[in-house]
Amino acid sequence: MKIRIVDAFTDRPFAGNPAGVVLLHSGAFPRADRLQLVASEVNLSETAFAHPLAPGGEADWALRWFTPATEVDLCGHATLATAHVLHTTGAASGTVRYATRSGILRTTAHDDGTLTLDFPTAPLTPVPVPAGLAAALGASPLSVNDTGEHIGDLLVELADEAAVRALRPDFRALGACSRRGVIATAPAEDPASGYDFVSRGFFPRVGIDEDPVTGSAHTALAPFWSARLGRDDLTGLQASARSGLVRTSLRGERTLLTGGAVTVIDGELLTGL
Numbered sequence: 531m532k533i534r535i536v537d538a539f540t541d542r543p544f545a546g547n548p549a550g551v552v553l554l555h556s557g558a559f560p561r562a563d564r565l566q567l568v569a570s571e572v573n574l575s576e577t578a579f580a581h582p583l584a585p586g587g588e589a590d591w592a593l594r595w596f597t598p599a600t601e602v603d604l605c606g607h608a609t610l611a612t613a614h615v616l617h618t619t620g621a622a623s624g625t626v627r628y629a630t631r632s633g634i635l636r637t638t639a640h641d642d643g644t645l646t647l648d649f650p651t652a653p654l655t656p657v658p659v660p661a662g663l664a665a666a667l668g669a670s671p672l673s674v675n676d677t678g679e680h681i682g683d684l685l686v687e688l689a690d691e692a693a694v695r696a697l698r699p700d701f702r703a704l705g706a707c708s709r710r711g712v713i714a715t716a717p718a719e720d721p722a723s724g725y726d727f728v729s730r731g732f733f734p735r736v737g738i739d740e741d742p743v744t745g746s747a748h749t750a751l752a753p754f755w756s757a758r759l760g761r762d763d764l765t766g767l768q769a770s771a772r773s774g775l776v777r778t779s780l781r782g783e784r785t786l787l788t789g790g791a792v793t794v795i796d797g798e799l800l801t802g803l
Contacts, residue, residue: 531555531803535574535795536611539743539774541643543794546774547743549611550577552799553621557581559594560803562601568803569596575738578608580616580628589629590622599737602710603680604632606647606745606776606787613637613645614791632680640788647787651780652750653678654685666703667712669693677750682710683731685750691719691728695769705734713747715754718767725767725775727755743774749785752778 533552540546550572559565559579569577580593593612595605609628616622617639625638636648654675664670667686675685684707688694694716704712711733718725729751731744748766755778756762762780767773779786 531799533568533572533797533799534615534793535572536614536791536793538607538610538614538791539745539768539776539789540792541790543792545772546789546791547607547741547772548574548794549608550574551608551611551615552577552579553615554579554581554803557584559592564803565594566596566601568799570598573598575733575741576602576605576608578605578612580612583629589627589634591616591626591628593628593630593635597733597736597738602736603682604630604649604746606649606748607743609635609637609647610645610745610787610789610791613639613647614793617645618793644788644790647745649746649749649785649787650680651753651783651785652681654750654753657684660684660707662703663707663712666700666707667714668698668700669696669714675750675754677713681746681750682708683713683747683750684708684711685713685715685754687754688714688716691716691769694728694730697730699732701732701734701739704732708735710735711738711741713744713750715751717755717758723767724765726759726764727751728767728769730769740770742770742772743768743776745776745787745789748776748778748787752780752785756780
């Protein structure tokens with residue numbers, strides 16, 4: 531069985547966010563504990579598992595995502611990586627529909643090699659700054675928003691781009707502050723930089739101290755920054771060590787996320803699932 535490592539939200543290898551991708555041939559998933567063992571072995575922020583569905587239904591593939599520690603409800607970069615594998619191997623073309631724990635998701639391949647994810651827009655609810663958040667993050671929030679059931683993060687606005695880049699969180703303390711993770715964000719310092727806002731994502735509760743590029747977080751970042759900047763189409767830079775760009779298009783209850791992907795490892799899973 532093939533297993534691939536794909537760098538997502540980038541156009542070059544060893545940047546963006548790497549994800550494991552396993553395309554299953556059967557019409558059902560193996561036991562969750564077996565999938566978790568593979569994800570733990572791969573030890574990337576997420577490994578995606580997908581299998582084809584019978585024609586004529588509301589989705590073409592079933593898709594699940596696992597961190598090294600747990601299954602998650604929504605993952606953008608591993609969905610992008612899965613779509614990249616489907617299209618580059620000839621297993622799919624055009625728009626693909628996925629049955630997931632977050633409902634039906636869609637990806638569309640473009641002639642330039644990029645892919646667009648069609649995800650639900652995260653609902654934003656202003657909340658008081660949780661006790662201990664500023665100390666754990668190492669910065670004082672300007673605002674905090676809850677991102678709803680499927681994301682489960684806190685979206686934390688900081689003073690400026692430099693503050694986001696300078697963060698050195700206490701990950702153990704930060705893990706107690708949200709259901710899934712914390713997204714820190716600020717506007718771009720230079721309007722001519724090629725991006726409109728910056729972010730970083732920290733998810734110690736699910737075994738990921740810092741995620742290189744978090745697609746799902748941009749379903750919250752898109753409405754947050756579109757409301758402030760007055761534009762529905764934006765570009766976000768996730769300012770991790772690997773870095774990556776996510777183009778966002780707010781479409782009401784849906785958010786479109788566009789980026790590139792590169793396969794860097796194409797191997798064989800030698801143990802059965």
